[in-house]
Amino acid sequence: MTTGAPGRAGTRMAESGARRAGADLQAVVDELADELGRSVVVNDPVVRMLVTSRHFGDEDEVRVRAVLQRDAGAEVARHVLDQGVAGWSRAGVVPERPDLGLRPRLCVPVRHGGELLGLLMVIDADRSLTGSQVRRTEEVAAVAAALLARDEQPEEDRAARDRLVAGLLGDDVPDRGEAVSAAAAAGLPADAAQAVVTVLLAPGSARPEVATALRVVLDSAAHRHPHRSLAALAPGGGTLVQVGAHLDPAEVVGTAERMVAAAGRLLGGPAGPDGRGGPDRTSGVVAGVGGVVAGLRAASRSGRQARAAARGARAVPGLGPVACWEALGPYGFLLQLPDEVLGPDLVPEPVVRLLRHRSAPRLVETLRAFLDHGGSMPRTAEALHLHRTSLYYRLERIAEITGLDLQDGGNRLLLHTGLLVAELTGPDR
CATH class of the missing domain: 3.30.450.40 (GAF domain)
Incomplete structure (x- = not known):
């Protein structure tokens, strides 16, 4: 490389x-x-x-x-x-x-x-x-x-930096070693004890105005700590790599929040010199923050986590616009699947039948509560404010529609995972 x-x-x-x-x-x-x-x-x-x-x-x-x-x-x-x-x-x-x-x-x-x-x-x-x-x-x-x-940094230098960061976060171990050496030669403390990666995703990132906005906010964030940060554009958005002896997770998240807010304002639509008009639409920019890892050589793991978290910020209500790897919970392993794999076809057929049923909203809510509470009838009934007789009836209907025995642990795992996949790949995603 x-x-x-x-x-x-x-x-x-x-x-x-x-x-x-x-x-x-x-x-x-x-x-x-x-x-x-x-x-x-x-x-x-x-x-x-x-x-x-x-x-x-x-x-x-x-x-x-x-x-x-x-x-x-x-x-x-x-x-x-x-x-x-x-x-x-x-x-x-x-x-x-x-x-x-x-x-x-x-x-x-x-x-x-x-x-x-x-x-x-x-x-x-x-x-x-x-x-x-x-x-x-x-x-x-x-x-x-x-x-x-x-x-301004010459375009060829920017492209070289983008390739450098891509090498640091890539899957090829020898290339990653070369990139670590190159980062050290460029002044980054490659022997720093900790590293963390933040990924920005933006719709239309290939458009010049979007790429410029992302470059501006990434460079501005990197300039806060110029000797221990690297920023680069990447397919779909951009990446910020930070290293240090003791990284503060709250500060890392704060940096991500500032980048998303600044990008949103830069992309928020034109306004006249009188200020009227202002940002009149959401930019759709989201960020994912990976876990803190043991130095630059392990940054690729934090990068994978950050990309998963950014996808979660976009797909899971309540997670965005800035999501941390640690907050993904059961979504984490699914969000690391490539886009061509994590699609509607991955939703199990029993879950598809349930989602297409005319009573789907009420039954899906019931099933999710039942699964989230480990199959406990008393806790599920309490969470739904539902009489146990009504709960039993709904669970029987779910079993009939899906064709699965809800007392079987494997079936419950299939349904729980299927609902997560459906949430991540639904028509609004």
Whole structure:
């Protein structure tokens, strides 16, 4: 396997180029801030600070927090993205949120070749920016776009990283060993004690706008811990690999939730500069989080679990939009079957007959409760708030329709598994 991963020399050159681009962007932002006499910031597309100017006495609580913590907070990002800024083509105003400590801001999308690379924001508490100042800010945003595009990872490097992650999570052991070595050469601590994989799934992931949104949120998540994270696009969505000495499961889940929320807002439909329209549909993006495993060499197991969990988030009501492997329960082993196997044809014929019966909703509810309670009549009757005589009658009808003896443990296992498969492969899946 050839991973195409950048070597140390290539990594140093890329880092050097990034520093030069960052310094140039800082100079442009400082110049605009001095010209306007206002605080200016350039954020990435999910509202994480990239470059900021000095203060001019106009700073609010959000700006102070962002400067100190490099993160304005999830609520602020949600408010900004809810205005539909990802779909703006020109300057607009992000309204104030006193409860968040946020003053109004002029917001200009930073685009290159139609791709959103960032958001240039100028605090405008008294809404006194003139037309010429707004036009000047848009001109600077175009310069910032060129600088950020110069700083963007070359497409061939992105493709190499995608192949690297695919190798790490693949089934071929020798290829996986090569990928681990390549990851180490690229700066990832391959000897870290723990690893975990998060998988994003998105409908229409092959479309350019969807792929771009996924790339943005994955890269943003990886940039939080650049020396112990790898992000890549993959068929159907994307993947984030994280390594460390002691990974916090709650933090891993929080990262997945932020990625899903940010992707949803980036894909939430166009809106005008006044913010009207906003996200008017769900994006369908879901995430699955695998279990924490013993280092990068075992990451493929966490990857399989994450893919199963992501499929569960999409298919099982109540699991999504972010599902963890540990929460899948009995669905876990079924969700690891390939799509061509896990289909309606896998539903046993006795279960099909039951599902097609005119009394299916009531009888299926009864059977599920009976199976979930281990065949206990008292517990099933209590759970359904049903008299035992009525319960006996329903179970007899289920036995007649399915042709199975419900006292037989093998039959109960068949029915229980069949109902799970039907739930995962039903007409709405």
